[in-house]
Each structure stands twice: as structure tokens, then as C-alpha cells.
Amino acid sequence: MIKIVATLLLLSFWVDAKTPAIVAHRGASQDAPENTIPAFKLAWEQGADAIEGDFFLTKDNHIVCIHDPNTKKVATRNLEIKKSTLAELRTLDVGVKYADHFKGTSIPLISEVFATVPAQKKMIYIEIKCGTEIIPPLLKEIGRSGLKQKQIVIISFNHKVIEAMKIKAPQYKAFWLSGMERDRSGKPNPSLETVLSTLKKINADGFSSHHRHIDKKFIRELIDKGYEYHVWTVDDAKTAARFQQWGATSITTNVPAHIQKSIAK
Structure with a gap:
């Protein structure tokens, strides 16, 4: 009996721990x-x-x-995207504020x-x-x-x-x-009921949230209803491993090499 229980627990771990896709957040x-x-x-x-x-x-x-809807954060000149032409936006350097060796980088199509x-x-x-x-x-x-x-x-x-x-x-x-928050009673906001009703109404294939304020039960109920769950933005191995075990289809991260390596272990 002990061996059977141990085997079932091991199988349960591997079912939960399918390898999620590693998504590079903004590259x-x-x-x-x-x-x-x-x-x-x-x-x-x-x-x-x-x-x-x-x-x-x-x-x-x-x-x-x-x-962003404007270029203030990434360039030395601030233009609003919807009020600017491609030619105007292409005059901007969006690499030099990050590092000198990226000077000359333009906003891509x-x-x-x-x-x-x-x-x-x-x-x-x-x-x-x-x-x-x-x-x-x-x-x-x-x-x-x-x-x-x-x-x-x-x-x-x-x-x-x-x-x-x-x-x-x-x-x-x-x-x-x-995003996910907690209301005054500690319950997730949006609630599971709100998420499920929204997904059904808009015919979405799944839900993607920030890693804070969400738990395994919430995720597993989404999955049990036939939806995919995706998480962002996870840059540490411990959090990535937790969401892997909880059944996330993908993990979005700023550090894809680090998370890819940690998930593979």
C-alpha cells in the first residue's frame, strides 16, 4: 500500500510539473x-x-x-504613437538610453x-x-x-x-x-467567478495574470473548466518552479536563459 501511495504521489507531481513554455517578456x-x-x-x-x-x-x-502609448520612457524625445507617423517614430533612438552600445536602435515594425x-x-x-x-x-x-x-x-x-x-x-x-489583487477579506480580485464569466463571454482560450495574489486552487479550477493559465512576470527560479507545478502553460520572464535553465533541472 505504501508503495502504491508513493507511486501515485510521484505521478501526481509529474502531471502538475509539465514543462511550461518560457516567454521572453519584451524580448x-x-x-x-x-x-x-x-x-x-x-x-x-x-x-x-x-x-x-x-x-x-x-x-x-x-x-x-x-x-507605452508614447516614447517618453525609451527615447530622448516624447511622441504619442497614435498621433505620429512611422517616419516620425523611426527618427527616434530607443537603444541609447539603455546602453551606449545599443545606440541607433529604432522602434521596430x-x-x-x-x-x-x-x-x-x-x-x-x-x-x-x-x-x-x-x-x-x-x-x-x-x-x-x-x-x-x-x-x-x-x-x-x-x-x-x-x-x-x-x-x-x-x-x-x-x-x-x-493583474491580481486581494480585497479586504483577502479574496482574489478579480474573483474566479468574474474571470470564468469573462472568459466565457469573450470566447477566450485562457487567462494570464501576474504571479502575485493567485494560488494553486484558483489555477486548477480554471484548468478544470477547460482554460489555459499563463503567468507573468517571473524572474526567480523558486516562483517559476511553483507555477510549473501548479500547471501554468507558460511563464513570461525578463530573464529567459535563467528561467529556462531552472525549469530544465
Whole structure:
């Protein structure tokens, strides 16, 4: 009986501890300027399974990769993305504030980011940072990219964006993003009920949250309902191992080489 119980416990551990995909957050963003071609190329060199980038639509209908709605954080001149043309944005240097040897780095087009994705098995998590107006040009860019359906993942904090994407292109996986807090009683916010009802309403494939204020029970109930769970932004091995055991499909990190190595152990 003892041997049987031990065997079942071991099997239970391995079921929970499936290897999650390691997603490079804005590329290898600890070692290169975020959301740039150098960061994405470095992420692949460090063994990432996927890259994650943030995307906005410019004034002249181009899709560019940048985290904020303006360039204040990454450049010496502040331009608002939706009010600027691609030509105006391309005049900016988004590498020199990170380090001198990245001087001359420009804001990339989504097509340039796509071009870094290896042909086999690797994925790109496309975080839509604006509204549904980006969807028609985005689908055109995806179609031109040559990437396979399984290589494309759509994510957004805006549940209306996910809903619209699943209507326009249901073949692509799409996940709703949300931070997690605790209310005064200590319960997670948003609640499990809110998350499940939102996912069902927008036809999302899963839920992606920050690693704080979420536990195994919450995650396992999501998975039991048929949804995937993804976590961000995890930069330490102990936290990564915990979410691996809890069943996360992917772990997004600023340090893909470190987390990849720790998960492989």
C-alpha cells in the first residue's frame, strides 16, 4: 500500500510539473532594450520558447512594437504613437538610453519582429495595447508573415479586443490579461467567478495574470473548466518552479536563459 501511495504521489507531481513554455517578456529585456530587435534576437539565443511584444497602431496605420502609448520612457524625445507617423517614430533612438552600445536602435515594425521568429515551433505572444482598430491590419501582417497558426498567440488587458479577435480570427489562441489583487477579506480580485464569466463571454482560450495574489486552487479550477493559465512576470527560479507545478502553460520572464535553465533541472 505504501508503495502504491508513493507511486501515485510521484505521478501526481509529474502531471502538475509539465514543462511550461518560457516567454521572453519584451524580448530578453534585462539584457537589451525592451521591445527591440536586439532584445528579441537575444531571447532566441537564450533559448526562449516564445517572445512577447507590445503593439500599437500609428497615425498612418502601421503596427509598431513599443510598450507605452508614447516614447517618453525609451527615447530622448516624447511622441504619442497614435498621433505620429512611422517616419516620425523611426527618427527616434530607443537603444541609447539603455546602453551606449545599443545606440541607433529604432522602434521596430511588427513585420520585423515576426521576421525574427524561427520557422519551427517557436511562438510570438502579441500584446495588443490599443483598441480593436488594430485587428484588420494585424491580421494582414500575420498573413504576410509566413508564421503558422500555432505560432501566434494574442493577448490583451482589454477584453473587448480579445472578443473581437476571436470573432474575426477564431483560429488563433487569445488570452485575457489581468493583474491580481486581494480585497479586504483577502479574496482574489478579480474573483474566479468574474474571470470564468469573462472568459466565457469573450470566447477566450485562457487567462494570464501576474504571479502575485493567485494560488494553486484558483489555477486548477480554471484548468478544470477547460482554460489555459499563463503567468507573468517571473524572474526567480523558486516562483517559476511553483507555477510549473501548479500547471501554468507558460511563464513570461525578463530573464529567459535563467528561467529556462531552472525549469530544465
